[in-house]
Amino acid sequence: KAGNLMYFNNPMWPGEAHSLKVENILFQGKSEFQEILVFESSAYGKVLVLDGIVQLSEKDECAYQEMIAHLPLCSIESPKRVLVVGGGDGGVLREISRHSSVELIDICEIDKMVIDVCKKYFPQLYVGFEDPRVRLHVGDAVEFLRHVPEGKYDAIIVDSSDPVGPAQELVERPFFETTARALRPGGVLCNMAESMWLHTHLIQDMLSICRETFKGSVHYAWASVPTYPSGVIGFLLCSTEGPPVDFLHPVNPIEKLEGNLKCGRELRFYNSEIHSAAFALPSFVRREVSIL
Numbered sequence: 001k002a003g004n005l006m007y008f009n010n011p012m013w014p015g016e017a018h019s020l021k022v023e024n025i026l027f028q029g030k031s032e033f034q035e036i037l038v039f040e041s042s043a044y045g046k047v048l049v050l051d052g053i054v055q056l057s058e059k060d061e062c063a064y065q066e067m068i069a070h071l072p073l074c075s076i077e078s079p080k081r082v083l084v085v086g087g088g089d090g091g092v093l094r095e096i097s098r099h100s101s102v103e104l105i106d107i108c109e110i111d112k113m114v115i116d117v118c119k120k121y122f123p124q125l126y127v128g129f130e131d132p133r134v135r136l137h138v139g140d141a142v143e144f145l146r147h148v149p150e151g152k153y154d155a156i157i158v159d160s161s162d163p164v165g166p167a168q169e170l171v172e173r174p175f176f177e178t179t180a181r182a183l184r185p186g187g188v189l190c191n192m193a194e195s196m197w198l199h200t201h202l203i204q205d206m207l208s209i210c211r212e213t214f215k216g217s218v219h220y221a222w223a224s225v226p227t228y229p230s231g232v233i234g235f236l237l238c239s240t241e242g243p244p245v246d247f248l249h250p251v252n253p254i255e256k257l258e259g260n261l262k263c264g265r266e267l268r269f270y271n272s273e274i275h276s277a278a279f280a281l282p283s284f285v286r287r288e289v290s291i292l
């Protein structure tokens with residue numbers, strides 16, 4: 001109800017809840033895959049919720065979308081072919097469109113209803129779909145990746161929901177193996193990788209699978225996103241065997257990109273300093289993910 005706090009509880013963050021004050025419920029529906037809710041919050045603008053989990057808010061989406069797109073794309077020279085997994089809101093596409101070297105942006109989103117709802121309620125994210133380089137594939141990314149020719153992409157960005165429901169397989173070994181296969185030598189993967197405060201085991205599992213699967217480098221980075229549980233989100237960055245990738249020092253700095261403002265807005269969060277800083281890990285995380 002308007003004026004009430006909406007609480008977000010989930011077994012993925014037991015013993016705590018986060019909450020946002022509701023101004024107005026804008027959309028409520030159920031797709032073949034998940035429950036979809038859009039509401040106007042008092043503090044963070046419009047919010048997209050899938051199966052009771054906040055996916056984005058207008059105020060802080062910049063942090064997540066800019067980081068998940070530019071951490072990988074600024075780590076390689078002139079990325080050309082990019083695949084986005086999930087990301088049906090269009091925000092990651094909007095960020096990729098700043099890179100004028102990119103020729104093809106494939107996106108594989110499982111839920112057409114997410115795309116349609118975002119078209120209506122989040123035009124400043126949906127704008128990403130209007131880039132003529134974008135090719136939309138509606139379907140399960142696990143299946144899509146099985147048919148991708150070996151070495152097709154320079155970068156794969158997995159902007160998927162938490163591993164409950166349709167995204168479960170996106171954190172499992174076979175999925176990482178198919179992404180590695182779909183990347184060219186020295187290609188990069190950037191995967192949404194949960195919260196270092198809440199999901200150490202999941203992060204450890206993903207890191208150990210990726211250290212075996214990706215023969216280049218494997219790193220963990222993080223950023224502050226206040227509307228995500230515990231207020232932070234992580235990113236797993238991996239490269240395949242080939243020309244070495246130094247994720248910590250972007251070779252393709254965003255400040256030098258000419259197409260940077262093509263999507264019609266300034267960057268709000270990401271810059272080259274934030275890029276390098278994102279790989280600095282708290283001591284407990286270093287130990288737990290055994291980075292050292």
Ligand code: AAT
Binds near residue numbers: 056
């Ligand atoms: N950019 C905003 C945030 C998201 S959206 C995640 C998207 O992944 C959803 O639209 C969902 O439908 C899609 N998805 C889930 N599983 C699959 C799949 N198997 N194949 C293709 N698309 C899929 C993520 C926010 C992260 C929140 C962190 N707590």
